[in-house]
Amino acid sequence: MKKMKKKYRNLNVLLGLIVLLFLGAETTYAQYNEIEEETIEDVEDETVENKTSGAKGDCGDFYNCLNVEVVVEGVAYANLVALNEAKIGEVNKFWVKYEGNLKGNFEKAFSKNFNSFEAAKNYLFERKETLYPSVLENYNKEARSREDLANDAKSHLRNLDVRKFQLENGLPLMTNNPYSSDGLSAVNSSISSKLNAYNVAVKDQRKALVSYDYLKNHRSDINNLALQKQNYLYNSLSYRSDKLYFVTLQLQAEVTSFPYVANLEGLANNNFLTDYNRNILNYVNKTYSQDIIDDYANANYDPNIMGPKRLTNSQLTKIFTNQFFDSELNQGDLDIINGIPTLNNAVKSYINSSSIASNLYTAFSNIRMLFEEYHAFNNDNSGGEFYKNELNSGLLPGLINDEGASTNLVTNKNTSIYENQAVLEYPAIASLDINGLASMIQEIANMVPLGNSAFEGFTISELFKANAIDVPLGLSYSTLAYSFDVRTYPYLGVYFNGNADVSWTSGMHVESFLNNLAASDIAYNIDELSMALEDAYPEGEMTAIDKNWLIAHPNYIDTLLRFLETNTTLEYQDFAKYAIGTWRNSLDMNFEEFFENIAETERVDCDKGKIKDANKEKYEQAIRDGDIVFTRKYGWVDMTHAFTNTIRDDPYIGVENLWGQLKEPPSESQIYQGYYSVNYKQDVLIHGISIGIERQYLVRPGLNFEQRKSVALAIFQNVSIAFELFQSVHPTSTSSFEPADLPSNMISFYRNVEGLTEQQIRDAIEPASIEQSLEVFRLYPCTFTSDEYKSRTFGPVRFESPYTSENFGIPDILNTIEPFEIKSVIDFGNADLIFYEQDVINF
């Protein structure tokens, strides 16, 4: 049934399209919205349900007032920032590379040299105005998506500006205080290695600025470029522009999925933060402008330390005890709030500076270090002790021992937890999979007495919430938390498998899991993409390898969906599949090579450009697999034609059966009106219906053995030609009269009639190696598709190559039989061999 369904899927597609005209788009968006709403509702419900009461109380003493939840979330926020910083660096590299490549690509596209990328773009835009005046009309057709893109970009850019604001205004806590480089060195000499890591983190921030600048300066160009290319597509313009459009969309996708910004939005919208952090975001978002940045920078400058001010102890106390929400926002509070983003940056940088930082558990350890050092700075032993006890007994028991925190983290790696922490080391976090995380949670869980529900359920749930791990459709946070408790459910995959058929394997990267795109969105999008690409994959859907890679890199899913938004022809699908393969094999898509491939393809201009990439690859693969072989003496041979015998139970199918009817003279009962009948057919059986050529011939009795061979050959050749002709009417087939077809049929004939062995045939035709065959094919890349090389004779087609023999031609052993002449029924009574009648379809 499945097969049958597949067979008629194109018809279904046509019908489906008609239905979709009325229902499709609305249904899709309705479903999407439903998922969105449901997810948000779920999240909100669960958040309310799980929300803690906090721990404010009497705040006369700093440490007594410590709100662990706030600390956890603050650290988690910083942790998230740290992860995103790493991505910023990657995105920056990506952009730099693109810019360089795009100029070259434009030059290739227009066969011109440009002084700069800008000049190339200007040329492109001018070209648009003169050549394609209808472009403006089509602009309107794309108004919705353009508006969406613009809104996305606007929103992201605003947040990028916020980010810049934070970066440009320095890190107060990192200047001349215990958390600075000097301060850390004083705490422990081994910290020097961490300082190096800190320097790396600073460089990452510089890169982030470069990224920001790029985005700021190029965002309108990028948008414009994407739109121009979209309109080119609308006008069905050149193949090359399609690819350029694709590249542009990739850029666009990168811009609109800038990780840091998206996380900010995700955090703000999904209750991952308490009011504490959300208010920070609101404040920064609302008050941001260039003037305010400048004002802030001036106000925050401390001439005594020649740098940004650092927070006072009282400010720190207020921040960590959430007090500022309970009082009016006076200037003092504003100072505190102004300092909060930089405080978070400081925490983040501090975490980054640790050689084992940037994961949740290390973050806890580090925040504890921060407080211990803070305590040491204030010579307040009792307060430090309180915090240490609080953290050890209530939150992560056993994770930190009673020794000095920094040495603890560096030296005490002998427990399994620390081994696992080492796995999570930044930037190696990308190498951790779900198994690793589950294992780590198990280790921690083992340290807690069974039945400690606060740890098993709630705490883990909070940890994931605080780390912005999104929840798939229909899952609550607590269920999610339990899913990571290996005593209950070993892998998160259990849930994802039931959600939109997404195979979320154990190899899923934690980094991508920590990414902001909701899991339900990923599931939905990968499902959409798989359907859009069904024709490009042999099994009708993407391979598990491609799918899982894309799930781990969801931005690419978005890019591909956009690419396929306007066109899902096979060419587009093949190209998208190619792109996935390229990305997957090397995360940086090698566009140089990519465009070289396109250039190579364009040189192959078979039949006025009808050849597709897919055909070239298809034949190269067939050669690699040995389906098609170049032979020195006999040209191209299709091994399937030459060496396959039917196993169908049909007396008229196959050379064996043809020769079986002629091998022996006819019996008397077979002869009617001076002839006996011989049938032969070449067909394809589709659900019991034979479609092909079946012909009936009349043969005069009395022919000798050699003459009967000639009759057999005549019939075989006659039906073969008819079948190839029949094949040529097939609208999607290019394989009729391929140069390998009829010569290979002859091998099949002689193999059956003359009883030739494979070794005899091999010796006669001398197959070249696979590499040599590929070499010859590349010399004549249109070999199997161009009319130029189609062969309607049974002799081999000569292709000049270093491997073509001087003795090329029909080998003697394949040239021992002369075909009889076939007459029509008009010659009934006179001719020895008559073509009587033909059927095309047999039920």
Place this chain on the structure above:
Amino acid sequence: MKHIVNKFCNYIYLMLLFIGLYSCFSNKYEFIGEKKVVNKESWRVKFYQLDEFEVFAPIRYEVVNENDSLIIGRHRLTGADANLQSVDKFYAKIQDSIFFVCYPYPKVVAIKHISNWNSSNQWGLIKKLHKYDTSLYQNSADVINKK
């Protein structure tokens, strides 16, 4: 009269064919079914055939374990009547660490030692199998020079 009717019918058939053919044949490899490997039933051999309008079409196979993870990626197997609807006539077995596929039994169309999956077919191994099953014989189609 019969000729006229036949010809008329043929024209109708041809019209139907134009419609039908367009919806058929993806010109790609389509999954046709899978077989458990005898003596190693947690492994399955998946079979694919090129879906094209040809009398014979090539077959590919791959071997997967119980988790659907690839043991051996897609390889050429043999040619077969086009548009196979089932894999009933295929037979896959492991004997003495020799993996082989027959189509139809006892004609061996693929044979490899499991320690050497990536090599081309090792036809010499058939002799080792003959001590268990003398009917096995080599597929005659493997004349490719895979250097």
